[in-house]
Amino acid sequence: MTSLAFDEQGVDVVYQGTEFRLEKELIEEATQKNYWEVTDHEVLKLVEKGPDLGGEPRRVGDILQAH
Numbered sequence: 001m002t003s004l005a006f007d008e009q010g011v012d013v014v015y016q017g018t019e020f021r022l023e024k025e026l027i028e029e030a031t032q033k034n035y036w037e038v039t040d041h042e043v044l045k046l047v048e049k050g051p052d053l054g055g056e057p058r059r060v061g062d063i064l065q066a067h
Contacts, residue, residue: 002048004040006063015047022046036061 003014010023024035039057
């Protein structure tokens with residue numbers, strides 16, 4: 001299972017037991033979208049090939065406003 005923890009500067013990821021960070025700029029470059037408009041599903045697709053995308057996608061901006 002992949003774990004994503006969002007903050008204003010990027011995402012802390014745990015994928016197959018490996019922890020790493022995706023910086024905001026890298027996510028924007030990869031998705032060609034503003035970081036706040038990117039969804040958790042889009043970030044998951046950057047990390048995993050063919051991820052299980054259960055539930056509705058949530059925008060980073062909405063996720064961070066909820067905290």
